[in-house]
Amino acid sequence: MNKLKLKLLLLLVVVVVNGQNYDFGFVDPSATCTSYFGNPLCQNRLSDSENVYTTGENKFSQISSMPLIEKAFSSLTFSQGLCKDLKFIEFGICDAGLSSCIVTTPDITPGFNLSLSRRVCKSVCERMIIGCKELSAQINCEQSFLFPSKGTTYNLTEYGYKDNNGLYTVPCIDTEIFYNKVESTVEFIEVCPFPLLLKNSSDPKYDEKKGYTYLTPTNCVLPCPLPNYTEKQKYNVITMSKVTSSISFVLSLYNCITFGILIKKKSKYNICIALMTFGSCCIYLSDVINYGIGIEKQLCPEPGRTATQIEDPLCGFTGSIFHIGISLCVFWAMGMGIVLYSKIKIIKLPNFRYFLIGNLSFTIITLIILASAKQFKGGNGFLECWMRDRWYVISIFWIPCGIATLIGILSICGVIYEIYKISKNVSLKDSKVVVRELKPFLLVVTVSGSLIYLFTFYFESEAKYETYKDGVQDYILCILTSVDPEGECFTVGPSFNDYFMFYFLIRFFGVLFFLIFGTSEIARKSWTESFFVTQIKSKISFTTFSSSRGGSGSGGDSSGVKSSSSVNSIKKIYDDDLNSKSEVVNNNNNNNNYNDNDINNNNNNNNNNIRNNNNIDDDSSDDDDDENMDIELKSTDI
Missing domain, CATH: 1.20.1070.10 (Rhodopsin 7-helix transmembrane proteins)
Known part of the structure; x- marks a missing residue:
């Protein structure tokens, strides 16, 4: 957990520091003050959502800042239990990443309407560190060019400003003022980085028993199936x-x-x-x-x-x-x-x-x-x-x-x-x-x-x-x-x-x-020997026999006497063959009966010997049934 804590806080540092990418007193004549483009992350979290320092066409700088802010919010989501005052830190991140700004008037810069950013006050930085003390190891609130106590000074001499040797000071933004006004109406936003999903664990619809695996203390759930492998x-x-x-x-x-x-x-x-x-x-x-x-x-x-x-x-x-x-x-x-x-x-x-x-x-x-x-x-x-x-x-x-x-x-x-x-x-x-x-x-x-x-x-x-x-x-x-x-x-x-x-x-x-x-x-x-196979064999044998009989009968159709004689001859041969086979079968059956009787007698003698040797109760019907269930472990049985 210490490793996780350190790395998550490093991510926060990147957002806070890199969010101030304007350098000290830098003036961009092409910059404008425009309204917030409406991403839900910083909605209702900007001190001045109508005047956001913007560069590039179609509010490009605002849009390009959101992935970094989203990463920071994801880090805060997994910092629950590690840091306090996380909701205020979210407000501070939004003001730092999407700075508010002011537009100079003609009496300040004749002929120019310059948009100048308002950086986050030092007091905001200090409160963020109080809520998450580990940030102090990476953020120095004494760096006035990042966190001014009062404001940021810009050199506007080339734009016609004459007072104070051309140095114009823009007051810093105190996030705490706006935060205190809306704190009770705004909830802490949890952001689950892809492929994690955000569910409301307090909602019975998304209860853990229904199959969701939450990464406590967050409301982020692991994907299904679990990404253990490629x-x-x-x-x-x-x-x-x-x-x-x-x-x-x-x-x-x-x-x-x-x-x-x-x-x-x-x-x-x-x-x-x-x-x-x-x-x-x-x-x-x-x-x-x-x-x-x-x-x-x-x-x-x-x-x-x-x-x-x-x-x-x-x-x-x-x-x-x-x-x-x-x-x-x-x-x-x-x-x-x-x-x-x-x-x-x-x-x-x-x-x-x-x-x-x-x-x-x-x-x-x-x-x-x-x-x-x-x-x-x-x-x-x-x-x-x-x-x-x-x-x-x-x-x-x-x-x-x-x-x-x-x-x-x-x-x-x-x-x-x-x-x-x-x-x-x-x-x-x-x-x-x-x-x-x-x-x-x-x-x-x-x-x-x-x-x-x-x-x-x-x-x-x-x-x-x-x-x-x-x-x-x-x-x-x-x-x-x-x-x-x-x-x-x-x-x-x-x-x-x-x-x-x-x-x-x-x-x-x-x-x-x-x-x-x-x-x-x-x-x-x-x-x-199953019913299905024997039926198939019988049909095949019957079909073969019928075909052979049909083929023989059609051979001598030129003479009715010859044909009849041929059929009778074949029938006689076939009947004789059946009779001879029947005798063989009967003889085999008789031999098998003798063999079966011998085997049964031997088995009875063996069973009697086993019962006598092992003192088995011959009167127990259950034992008899059990003996009948015993396998003889012949090679054909295995």
Whole structure:
């Protein structure tokens, strides 16, 4: 804050000193006294608005002075809390930058009507320093040519003035006289430099809860989205997110249909995969909605305002979908780790229904808490609506998800150790256990690793929060002094590479799930045996068969006897072929029945042995259901 204070005051000094650019006693015959051109900044703040010292055509000097005065007012806006009597200083700046003037009469300068400026009195300078003591280090009120005690002396000898050796004194302007008359009717003007926007924080319409980020103690709000990165960098992130989210949504939907609907064997693994991919579907659905509407329109519905659940119901809707999705992904990744470890260690888990109830209950309860507390917001610099309050984010998401991730990691560490023990005694190519567990193992490792990165990124950003906050001061100073604030000035945030990777990992989960599970043999087989594919195959086969029959029948039309004979011969061959195939099928079915009976007998014996060895209660129907839900972890199932 000291750095900000010093630099802001330096800006004020530039205005006060450079505003007096006429030099000592300089007379410009072309200057005129004209009325103020009407810019709102100094409206009702000039001691003599009808007589302003002006040079150039079309009040050029007045117009050219306004950018500097605007900079000074912007500096004063951010000096609130640092300086007092700011309203009077604004009056002093206007009188200094737009000096009032007098016009000499013919008895003073015969044949000439000279316009002479009236400079600000020394008493005005002294009051400005009293209100802002730090100014005394840069402004010397004892400089009489800048701040005269009584007035400024001009040499008018060449213009015919004879008295006092041709020296004519113009009284200084005492801003305090005019200020005391209008003080009660004039308010302090806040000026927010571009791209900041001025809003009235006391107006409920512009309340902070509605998505405005105020730079206290001012009424200036940060732009939306937050200028952490260049336009090119923001374009790259948004483009990556659009492409990756769209692809991941389609692939997640494919996985969800495959493992949730098409695969009839509802094992624990299949349920975990189906619910996890359903979660990823929700994540990417929120993105698809955002990009369909327009990401900036959705997250920044108005200039300077981020979307909130209160003002923007669609933000609350997409935020709810995103929360459901991210929660399901995290907790079912943990569930897969637990199931994986239990299978390789042959540990009987509690009824799988408890996992379903627990995970879904957590997701629904936290969703209700967030929605009822109106916590879904767009957030500056974020690509989706979600909770932004630090307390809610940490307590509702990161702590429970951190615990879930830790459990998943510990489970995977146990799996790694068990696989290591197996691989020591059995060659890798002969170890069916290693092959069976490879894909779910890779999934949990990659998901857990990604979550660790996201976890680290978030809390590292939180640890640097004060640094980012202090960086706003440099951003303000930059936009106060820069010619191109949008292209040169940026707020401080996480490095772009970390930021890019954070959003890439979240949006890559759908592709990852597809590569691991969507391409598996059981997934491909479920589609080839699905109702849709079998119907298509049947229609293709029927069309092919009809075409072949039609082609054969049209070949011998020259003789009715021959044609009939040919058709009968073909029909006989075809019927014989069908009969032979039917016999083969029947024989195969009989063989399969024998094999199935043998397998069932073996399975029954194995199940009985397992129950006897583990003292499992055969009378528990829940345990029987749970056993039926266990996956056999064949290579075709993964």
